[in-house]
Structures are given as structure tokens and as C-alpha cells.
Amino acid sequence: MESTVIKTVDYNAYFGDNRVVKDVNISIPKNHVIAVMGPSGCGKTTFLRGINRMHELIPHAKADGKIFLHNEDVMQMHPIFVRLKIGMVFQRPNPFPNLSIYDNVIAGYKLNGIKLQRADKDKIVEEALTKVALWNEVKDSLRKKGTFLSGGQQQRLCIARAVAMLPEVLLFDEPTSALDPISTSTVEELFHELKKNYTLIIVTHNMQQAARVSDRTAFFYMGELVEYDDIKKMFTNPKDNRTQNYITGRFS
């Protein structure tokens, strides 16, 4: 039986008085890829940022309801600890421009003041870069700046930086929207590899990407979680008309 990693109960997120995520109840199983889709402004990114408590960093933003990481209430945990366990990768590759590839990978440790032996650092860097299929491409240029890499490589470096902290869950906010089709396909291949060790939640505007990479898909509309089901069901026979209208492009 598959175990649940993330579970939300009546989760709401607000900007000021505006409720943008409404009573979301969802269970996310371990080692699955979950795609979150919906039209612009449906609350999908806010929901994603709520999972590792980044939503509350925005002024006047607040959230209520519950989010569980396994059985622990994320709302009661220290936000830094939450973000160690639930990493995030953003739309545009954002390696630290002044840091080398090597230092970018272990940036999470440095920023959190965690001191490591050289040998441990080397091991973490190699493992993380191997997991994102970047090791062979950069092993001879680890001291070069991260920004020296191509867009697709930079995005994989950012994934390596998240992976290096040994998270359980990785959140992706439109991770390939700034990439060309070849880099996109490399990153998509990577998702299949990453899900062996992590649980992935991906916000995507690209429906075909959701179809290609995810096991389950959540469809958001006007802040509500309208439908959450097996990807094959969603794309062959969605239950809700709003989902059908969205995926068939008949959305008004």
C-alpha cells in the first residue's frame, strides 16, 4: 500500500482578505509525480508555495487549515526545517551567480550554517549532480560559475541544489517554461528518475507535459481543487466538466 507523504486538510491561502486557495484536501503518495494544472490565477502556484510555507513570506499573505508531512503538522514546524524537507525549484534557473557549480550544490548547507568536512562535501556534490544527470557534463568544471552553464544545465543544477539537502518532497513551479524543447525533455526524463527517491509536485501550464510526466494530476480552478485523479483518467475521461473544458481547450 502506498504511503502518503503530504496531506492537506481544508487548506486555505489568502492575500489580504482575498482567499485564493479554497479548502483544499489532497493526499500525495510517496514516490509519485503529481502535476498541478489550471488556468492562470487559479491558485496552483500559491498552493505549491503553501506546501513548504513560502506563501507566508509575502506581505499580507496568510494561510489556514492543515498540511501534514507524514503525520507532522507543517504549520507547527519551523519553516526552515520544512524547506529542508520540502525543496523547491523555480520557473527560471536561479543558480547563485557568484558561486561555483560546486558551491551552488552545497549552498543549502552553507546558508544554514552546517559545517561539513571536505570529503563529505565532495560526496554530496557528486551524488547530487549524478542524481540530476549533470555529473558527467560538469565534473571537470566544478569550480566554474554556475551561470556558465546552459539554461537546461542551470535548471538541473538548481534541482541538484535542492536534492543535496536530502529532501523528501520536491516542488517545481513551471520548471521547464524557460527552457528549450531539448532541455525540457532532459528535465522531464529526470523527473522519472527522481521519483524513485523523492515525491515530486509540479505546477505546469503545459498539459502535454503533465500527461507525459505525472502519475496523478490535480486540476485547480478559481482556488478550488476541482479534480484529482490518475493521469490516464484525467486525460481520457475526466469526471468534472470544468476539467474537460480546460484540457480540451474549450475554456471560456
Added chain:
Amino acid sequence: MTQIETELQRLKKEVINMWALVHSQLVKAKTAMLNFDKDLAREVVLKERRVNGYELKIDCDCEDIFALLSPVAVDLRFVLAVLKINTNLERIGDIAEGIAKYILSIDEPFQQELLSTTHIVEMYEASVNILEDTLSAFENEDTILARSIFKKDEFLDEINLRSHKLIEAYLKNHPEDLDHALYALSIIRKLERVGDQSKNIAEEIIFYIEAKVLKHKSHH
């Protein structure tokens, strides 16, 4: 209207046109049989090429829609259903052609007694009706009508099952009419296949509208 909607509408129109042609082929073959009209039978044989042309065109259109428009959900089911309906309609076209060829092979019209004993005319009318019902169910997305086809197909099955005995009885009284009796039996077998093809089409209509798979299931 989105591009995919426009394309699907066009595909639907194309299938309806093919349906109309196949229907007219079947009806003309019947008229040719009843009136012993060899010219009409010849026309049916010639026009079979147009049915085949439709089949190829619709196959191609479906392929393009898959390749270029990535249909999903009800759109995906619609294109999948059209692909199969297309094959079934083409086979009904073959059946009409087959019947027309029988008419071209015989030298005299069927005896009235043979036609009435075998219920071949009733069966023919029922087959044409079933084909009309499937078209109407497809055009109007009417799954109730589509479901009624399973029952109507049983009527064709019954006549087909009884036909062996009926022909045998007829031949006892008219041993000289063996040739025609065998043709009549072949036509009955073909009309029974029209029912089967229509049943397949009805299943596809229900699949695409309701997402229910009825194939290989009892319809009772």
C-alpha cells in the same frame, strides 16, 4: 470555435457523408434485388470505390488530428470511435457491393415465394433501419437510440438462425431453384453482418459519449 473543434466538426461531417453513401448503397442493392435491376446493381459496384475513398480520407484525417492536435478526453474518444466506425461503415459498403454482385450473377429475378418464405425483405428493411438509427444516434449523440440497436440486431440474428431451415423447406418444394435459394441464403448472411457492424458502431457511439466500454459485454 477552437481549431480542434473545427477539425472535429469537419470530421463528423465527413463521417456523416460516408454514412449517407453507405446507406444509399445498401438501399440501391435492395432495389436492384427486388426489381432485378442490373444497371442499379452495377452502379452500386462502381460506387464502392467512393466508399473506399471515404475510408482512406477519414483514416488520414484522424491521423492528422492525433499528430497535430493531441486530442484528449471526449475529443480523444471521439477520434478513436470515428476510426472504428469508419472501418465498420466500409464493411457495410462491402456488403452492399456483395449483394449487388449476386444480382449481377443471377439470370432471373428471385421468385416471390422465395422472398416471402425467407423473410429476406423484412430482414433487409430491418438492416436499413438499424443503419439509419446508428446514423441518427451518431448525429444527435443519442445513446438511448444507440442502445436500442442491440435489441434490433437480435431480430436479424433470429431470421438468420431460422434461415437454414426455411431455405431447406423451400428447396423441398422447389428443388429446381437451388441456385437462387443459395444466393438468398448468402444475402441473409450478409444482412446479419450489417446488424453486427451496426452493433459495433453503436458501442463506439456509447463509448465516446459516455466513456463506457460495452465491447465483449452482454447487452442485457
